[in-house]
């Protein structure tokens with residue numbers, strides 16, 4: 001909302017209804033934030049339902065979305081500010097009042113909503129969700145309004161010089177362990193780490209993938225009112241407010257919604273040179289089917305066939321839908337069963353994708369609550385699964401075949417450590433292939449190889465990691 005006219009919200013009941021004014025967008029945002037914090041809901045799933053139920057469209061829907069996503073992203077910093085302003089730990093505030101205050105503080109510090117409107121609309125909200133706390137809410141928000149966001153950070157964050165991780169975590173609203181992981185993956189460069197954290201707090205663009213042989217990206221960009229992507233030959237960037245669900249090309253599966261980084265790593269597997277047969281491709285972790293959709297379309301052009309494996313039944317069904325009409329066979333099974341499952345024989349496949357389950361720290365832009373849900377304790381189970389799936393992928397690969405190991409996390413334990421450990425323990429001879437030539441010529445910021453790490457702040461993509469391995 002920063003760059004648009006100040007927004008005051010809408011009151012559809014009007015002043016004469018005799019009831020306190022109800023601001024529909026703010027109520028919708030409250031419902032969404034409360035569902036996320038109370039019920040562990042996902043904002044991207046729950047918000048569209050609430051918007052539909054409340055009949056919010058256009059500017060109202062955009063405002064509710066901005067409030068929901070912004071508040072959830074900034075939760076860590078907002079809570080530190082509210083703790084200070086309230087003079088008590090925010091965790092000890094009644095949850096409905098706490099969520100209303102978070103929304104109010106977000107409006108005060110990060111939008112152009114006038115302070116009086118942010119305060120009075122939040123007090124109105126508290127009147128309905130936590131009656132009895134209106135005086136408290138009013139006092140806390142007036143305290144919050146006494147400083148701008150930078151002044152609060154100066155007051156509350158530890159000094160950058162002595163505690164850079166603590167400072168960045170508070171200033172840019174990320175848990176410290178994630179800031180530390182990002183800084184490590186960026187070679188300790190705190191300037192780059194800061195740019196990444198800033199990017200994580202922005203609304204991400206929507207990217208489309210024009211499926212090769214089925215849609216032309218320039219024509220799709222015209223149809224969608226977007227622009228062709230900078231790097232992926234299949235990418236189209238949708239303009240803000242563009243709605244992919246309304247596009248005929250998406251409805252009839254000539255295109256799908258997919259981050260450009262995901263397109264690039266899937267395409268990298270397909271373009272890596274290979275000697276010998278090249279007709280059997282495998283996607284070992286396929287759900288919900290984004291990369292299988294792109295690889296299936298490329299396979300159709302090249303006379304190849306893709307086997308797409310997914311262990312979760314509902315996600316296997318999503319892969320089936322996503323790959324209809326393409327030369328793709330979907331298997332609902334555990335990818336680790338290579339060699340035991342007759343349809344997954346050892347030494348059989350020419351190209352294998354292992355797009356492993358991971359913390360998803362590379363796509364925090366798209367999942368506003370996930371940075372607060374993920375814990376370092378998630379890592380051991382995930383990295384074990386990553387290594388087992390990668391080992392299975394290597395077993396499935398024929399000698400001379402090529403495997404792409406991909407994560408949407410830049411955490412080095414999930415990237416470099418997982419891939420080198422699994423390759424070392426695979427019992428077969430495995431060589432790293434330089435992944436950089438498999439990405440578009442001239443793409444900047446790809447590092448020294450042989451693996452590639454994409455970044456939101458460098459490439460405008462999710463932080464996808466790619467390692468290419470060739471079996472000896």
Ligand SMILES: C[S@@+](CC[C@H](N)C(=O)[O-])C[C@H]1O[C@@H](n2cnc3c(N)ncnc32)[C@H](O)[C@@H]1O
Nearest residue numbers: 285286287288289290291310311334335355357
């Ligand atoms: C990162 S996602 C894959 C995203 C997908 N490639 C795409 O582009 O849409 C990882 C997927 O692996 C699946 N998965 C987890 N464990 C698995 C296993 N043992 N075998 C096969 N799939 C598994 C998860 O259910 C999840 O759908």
